[in-house]
Amino acid sequence: MPKSRLSVEWLSGCSGCEFGIVDLHEKLLSVLDEVELVRMPILMDTKEYVEAEVGLITGSIRSEHDIHAAREMRRTCKSIVAFGTCPVYGGPHSSAYAQSREELLDTAFCHNPSTTTNTAPTDVPALLAGNRPLDSEIEVDVYIPGCPPHAAYIFDGLLSLLRGTENKIGQHNVCYHCKRKMVKTEVTTLRRAYDGEFDQDLCFLSQGCICLGSVTLDRCLSPCMSVGVPCFSCGGPSEAIAIEPQKDVRTEIAQRMSHLTKIPYDTIVQEIEQQAKSHFAYAMASPIFQQKPTFLLKKWIRASDKEGGRA
Ligand code: SF4
Ligand code: SF4
Numbered sequence: 001m002p003k004s005r006l007s008v009e010w011l012s013g014c015s016g017c018e019f020g021i022v023d024l025h026e027k028l029l030s031v032l033d034e035v036e037l038v039r040m041p042i043l044m045d046t047k048e049y050v051e052a053e054v055g056l057i058t059g060s061i062r063s064e065h066d067i068h069a070a071r072e073m074r075r076t077c078k079s080i081v082a083f084g085t086c087p088v089y090g091g092p093h094s095s096a097y098a099q100s101r102e103e104l105l106d107t108a109f110c111h112n113p114s115t116t117t118n119t120a121p122t123d124v125p126a127l128l129a130g131n132r133p134l135d136s137e138i139e140v141d142v143y144i145p146g147c148p149p150h151a152a153y154i155f156d157g158l159l160s161l162l163r164g165t166e167n168k169i170g171q172h173n174v175c176y177h178c179k180r181k182m183v184k185t186e187v188t189t190l191r192r193a194y195d196g197e198f199d200q201d202l203c204f205l206s207q208g209c210i211c212l213g214s215v216t217l218d219r220c221l222s223p224c225m226s227v228g229v230p231c232f233s234c235g236g237p238s239e240a241i242a243i244e245p246q247k248d249v250r251t252e253i254a255q256r257m258s259h260l261t262k263i264p265y266d267t268i269v270q271e272i273e274q275q276a277k278s279h280f281a282y283a284m285a286s287p288i289f290q291q292k293p294t295f296l297l298k299k300w301i302r303a304s305d306k307e308g309g310r311a
């Protein structure tokens with residue numbers, strides 16, 4: 001059987017998703033049994049856009065070059081995969097959402113103690129007004145969020161796409177693989193992830209620390225909680241948050257945590273708003289979040305910045 005051709009392109013991102021592919025280790029050989037890699041900037045010096053059955057795109061739409069590259073990939077590839085949280089939801093560099101392009105360039109190049117030029121560079125692709133997911137520019141056929149997606153999900157996703165078989169990847173949230181127990185406690189005060197030690201068997205929410213596992217899609221096999229770090233939702237929203245307009249991260253977490261502890265609902269809501277830049281970092285560029293009735297992110301971030309908040 002002839003091999004399917006696979007073309008890869010990266011837009012604005014960190015290259016972590018390419019390392020996610022390399023993390024397949026020997027499983028990569030099984031994938032390469034079925035595909036001919038015709039383009040992959042991290043491995044091959046191919047500038048041209050080559051005809052392929054599958055086009056895999058990492059990174060988001062943040063510059064003029066990203067628009068050009070995304071359109072070329074759509075023109076030359078039969079199916080397009082948005083690979084990673086960046087192309088699916090915008091990714092972590094969406095946390096510049098509350099600032100204009102001019103404010104960003106001014107801060108980075110003009111009023112910065114580590115630069116001396118005081119002008120923004122002009123010989124690089126122009127920055128767009130904001131950061132956007134891939135499907136704001138081209139049609140996408142398959143979405144694989146994750147920052148980066150875990151090798152197990154990459155393998156299953158790629159093989160089912162190449163073989164044209166049904167993708168059986170589950171839609172669990174991060175709590176599904178977490179070993180911590182969600183129990184009711186007498187906790188009355190909020191703590192942040194770096195505020196002292198936490199009981200390693202108990203759910204972070206039960207201990208007064210915000211963990212976004214219950215509102216996050218598992219595309220990582222939930223590694224963070226087992227090493228003492230709450231989930232900060234780098235995989236993007238859970239299925240419920242993504243498809244149900246009335247469900248939002250702030251309300252869901254505040255309801256769950258106020259039920260598990262003695263911390264008042266309003267106190268938790270206030271904390272989430274104050275730390276909005278962190279709690280919404282990975283998907284704030286996505287219309288899924290921006291269309292929620294409670295999404296007032298610019299207002300929350302500006303208020304927190306004004307107070308010198310720790311968000
Ligand atoms: S999804 Fe995460 S790992 Fe992948 S390019 Fe974006 S920031 Fe990097
Ligand atoms: S909220 Fe966090 S700590 Fe609690 S069960 Fe879910 S993933 Fe684990």
Ligand code: SF4
Pocket residue numbers: 147174213216217220221222223224225230231232233234235236
């Ligand atoms: S932050 Fe959450 S979604 Fe990201 S790797 Fe950790 S557990 Fe998974």
